[in-house]
Amino acid sequence: xxSVSISGLxxxxxxxxxxxxxxxxxxxxxxxxxxxxxxxxxxxxxxxxVQNSLSSLQSAVGSLQNVTxxxxxxxxxxxxxxxxxxxSANAPLGSYSLSNIVLAQMQSVYSQDFTSATNTAVGTGxxxxxxxxxxxxxxxxxxxxxxxxxxxxxxxxGKGLPAVSGVAT
Numbered sequence: 001x002x003s004v005s006i007s008g009l010x011x012x013x014x015x016x017x018x019x020x021x022x023x024x025x026x027x028x029x030x031x032x033x034x035x036x037x038x039x040x041x042x043x044x045x046x047x048x049x050v051q052n053s054l055s056s057l058q059s060a061v062g063s064l065q066n067v068t069x070x071x072x073x074x075x076x077x078x079x080x081x082x083x084x085x086x087x088s089a090n091a092p093l094g095s096y097s098l099s100n101i102v103l104a105q106m107q108s109v110y111s112q113d114f115t116s117a118t119n120t121a122v123g124t125g126x127x128x129x130x131x132x133x134x135x136x137x138x139x140x141x142x143x144x145x146x147x148x149x150x151x152x153x154x155x156x157x158g159k160g161l162p163a164v165s166g167v168a169t
Contacts, residue, residue, distance in 0.1 A: 073087030073088065073093075074087060075087050083098060116147075117147065117149045118148075119147065121147060122141070122147070122148070122151070123146065124141050124143060124146050125140075126138050126139065126140055127151070129158070137158050139155055139158055140154070141154065
Protein backbone atom coordinates (compact mmCIF):
# COMPACT_ATOMS: atom_id res chain seq x y z
CA UNK A 1 0.00 0.00 0.00
CA UNK A 2 1.31 3.45 -0.84
CA SER A 3 1.64 5.99 1.87
CA VAL A 4 -0.31 9.24 1.81
CA SER A 5 0.82 12.31 3.64
CA ILE A 6 -0.90 15.65 3.92
CA SER A 7 0.89 18.77 5.00
CA GLY A 8 -0.23 22.24 5.67
CA LEU A 9 -3.08 23.43 7.80
CA UNK A 10 -4.16 20.00 8.92
CA UNK A 11 -0.74 18.86 9.95
CA UNK A 12 -1.77 17.88 13.47
CA UNK A 13 -3.63 14.78 12.25
CA UNK A 14 -1.73 11.50 11.78
CA UNK A 15 -3.24 10.60 8.43
CA UNK A 16 -1.23 7.36 8.06
CA UNK A 17 -2.57 5.95 11.33
CA UNK A 18 -6.08 7.04 10.43
CA UNK A 19 -5.94 5.28 7.04
CA UNK A 20 -4.51 2.08 8.59
CA UNK A 21 -7.22 2.00 11.25
CA UNK A 22 -10.03 2.64 8.75
CA UNK A 23 -8.64 0.03 6.37
CA UNK A 24 -8.51 -2.54 9.20
CA UNK A 25 -12.10 -1.68 10.15
CA UNK A 26 -13.27 -2.23 6.57
CA UNK A 27 -11.28 -5.51 6.34
CA UNK A 28 -12.80 -7.00 9.52
CA UNK A 29 -16.21 -8.03 7.98
CA UNK A 30 -14.37 -9.66 5.07
CA UNK A 31 -12.19 -11.66 7.48
CA UNK A 32 -15.29 -12.73 9.45
CA UNK A 33 -16.99 -13.89 6.24
CA UNK A 34 -13.88 -15.82 5.17
CA UNK A 35 -13.74 -17.57 8.58
CA UNK A 36 -17.46 -18.37 8.33
CA UNK A 37 -16.97 -19.76 4.81
CA UNK A 38 -14.16 -22.02 6.06
CA UNK A 39 -16.44 -23.27 8.87
CA UNK A 40 -19.18 -24.03 6.32
CA UNK A 41 -16.71 -25.91 4.11
CA UNK A 42 -15.64 -28.06 7.09
CA UNK A 43 -19.29 -28.81 7.94
CA UNK A 44 -20.05 -29.65 4.30
CA UNK A 45 -17.11 -32.07 4.21
CA UNK A 46 -18.34 -33.75 7.42
CA UNK A 47 -21.82 -34.19 5.90
CA UNK A 48 -20.22 -35.76 2.84
CA UNK A 49 -18.50 -38.31 5.10
CA VAL A 50 -21.80 -39.04 6.85
CA GLN A 51 -23.50 -39.54 3.47
CA ASN A 52 -20.79 -42.01 2.36
CA SER A 53 -21.12 -43.95 5.62
CA LEU A 54 -24.91 -44.11 5.27
CA SER A 55 -24.56 -45.36 1.69
CA SER A 56 -22.26 -48.15 2.88
CA LEU A 57 -24.72 -49.04 5.65
CA GLN A 58 -27.63 -49.06 3.19
CA SER A 59 -25.72 -51.43 0.92
CA ALA A 60 -24.91 -53.77 3.82
CA VAL A 61 -28.51 -53.78 5.05
CA GLY A 62 -29.73 -54.42 1.50
CA SER A 63 -27.89 -57.72 1.43
CA LEU A 64 -29.61 -58.73 4.69
CA GLN A 65 -33.10 -58.24 3.26
CA ASN A 66 -33.08 -61.77 1.83
CA VAL A 67 -33.81 -63.65 5.06
CA THR A 68 -33.57 -67.05 3.39
CA UNK A 69 -29.87 -66.48 2.76
CA UNK A 70 -29.40 -66.15 6.53
CA UNK A 71 -31.10 -69.50 7.17
CA UNK A 72 -29.11 -71.59 4.71
CA UNK A 73 -27.55 -74.68 6.18
CA UNK A 74 -24.73 -76.42 4.36
CA UNK A 75 -22.80 -79.62 4.85
CA UNK A 76 -19.08 -79.58 4.09
CA UNK A 77 -17.36 -82.94 3.96
CA UNK A 78 -13.68 -83.67 3.67
CA UNK A 79 -14.21 -87.26 2.54
CA UNK A 80 -17.38 -87.77 0.54
CA UNK A 81 -16.57 -91.42 -0.11
CA UNK A 82 -16.81 -92.22 3.61
CA UNK A 83 -19.89 -90.26 4.64
CA UNK A 84 -22.59 -88.03 3.24
CA UNK A 85 -24.84 -85.49 4.86
CA UNK A 86 -27.75 -83.13 4.40
CA UNK A 87 -28.88 -80.13 6.43
CA SER A 88 -32.52 -79.19 6.70
CA ALA A 89 -33.72 -75.62 7.28
CA ASN A 90 -34.35 -76.34 10.97
CA ALA A 91 -31.00 -78.02 11.64
CA PRO A 92 -29.18 -76.41 14.60
CA LEU A 93 -26.35 -74.09 13.66
CA GLY A 94 -22.82 -75.19 14.41
CA SER A 95 -19.86 -77.18 13.26
CA TYR A 96 -19.82 -80.89 13.88
CA SER A 97 -17.06 -83.44 13.49
CA LEU A 98 -17.19 -87.17 12.98
CA SER A 99 -14.15 -89.14 13.99
CA ASN A 100 -13.10 -92.77 13.96
CA ILE A 101 -15.45 -93.66 11.14
CA VAL A 102 -15.20 -97.34 10.33
CA LEU A 103 -16.90 -98.33 7.14
CA ALA A 104 -18.93 -101.52 7.36
CA GLN A 105 -17.77 -104.39 5.24
CA MET A 106 -20.25 -106.76 3.67
CA GLN A 107 -19.87 -110.39 4.61
CA SER A 108 -21.13 -113.16 2.39
CA VAL A 109 -21.13 -116.89 2.90
CA TYR A 110 -21.08 -119.04 -0.22
CA SER A 111 -22.22 -122.62 -0.60
CA GLN A 112 -22.96 -125.06 -3.37
CA ASP A 113 -25.63 -124.23 -5.88
CA PHE A 114 -29.21 -124.95 -4.95
CA THR A 115 -31.77 -125.78 -7.57
CA SER A 116 -34.67 -124.16 -5.72
CA ALA A 117 -35.02 -121.63 -2.92
CA THR A 118 -38.24 -123.29 -1.73
CA ASN A 119 -37.82 -127.01 -2.34
CA THR A 120 -34.17 -127.84 -1.64
CA ALA A 121 -33.82 -128.88 2.00
CA VAL A 122 -30.75 -128.05 4.04
CA GLY A 123 -29.72 -129.43 7.39
CA THR A 124 -31.49 -128.71 10.67
CA GLY A 125 -30.09 -127.28 13.89
CA UNK A 126 -29.30 -123.86 15.34
CA UNK A 127 -27.91 -120.94 13.40
CA UNK A 128 -26.06 -118.46 15.65
CA UNK A 129 -25.73 -114.86 14.50
CA UNK A 130 -23.80 -112.12 16.30
CA UNK A 131 -23.46 -108.59 14.95
CA UNK A 132 -20.33 -106.83 16.19
CA UNK A 133 -19.97 -107.15 19.95
CA UNK A 134 -23.74 -107.55 20.40
CA UNK A 135 -25.45 -110.56 21.87
CA UNK A 136 -25.71 -113.85 20.02
CA UNK A 137 -29.09 -114.60 18.46
CA UNK A 138 -30.00 -118.26 18.02
CA UNK A 139 -32.17 -119.14 15.02
CA UNK A 140 -33.67 -122.65 15.13
CA UNK A 141 -33.76 -124.42 11.78
CA UNK A 142 -36.11 -127.38 11.68
CA UNK A 143 -38.05 -129.35 9.09
CA UNK A 144 -40.55 -126.47 8.66
CA UNK A 145 -37.97 -123.83 7.73
CA UNK A 146 -34.96 -125.72 6.36
CA UNK A 147 -35.17 -124.28 2.83
CA UNK A 148 -33.33 -121.18 1.66
CA UNK A 149 -36.49 -119.06 1.86
CA UNK A 150 -37.33 -120.57 5.27
CA UNK A 151 -33.89 -119.71 6.68
CA UNK A 152 -34.12 -116.14 5.29
CA UNK A 153 -37.57 -115.72 6.88
CA UNK A 154 -36.30 -117.08 10.22
CA UNK A 155 -33.36 -114.61 10.20
CA UNK A 156 -35.61 -111.69 9.29
CA UNK A 157 -38.06 -112.65 12.04
CA GLY A 158 -35.36 -112.99 14.72
CA LYS A 159 -36.01 -110.71 17.70
CA GLY A 160 -33.33 -108.08 18.37
CA LEU A 161 -31.41 -109.00 15.26
CA PRO A 162 -30.41 -105.98 13.16
CA ALA A 163 -29.79 -108.09 10.08
CA VAL A 164 -31.87 -108.59 6.97
CA SER A 165 -31.47 -111.63 4.83
CA GLY A 166 -32.60 -112.40 1.34
CA VAL A 167 -32.25 -115.18 -1.17
CA ALA A 168 -30.81 -114.45 -4.59
CA THR A 169 -32.23 -116.72 -7.25
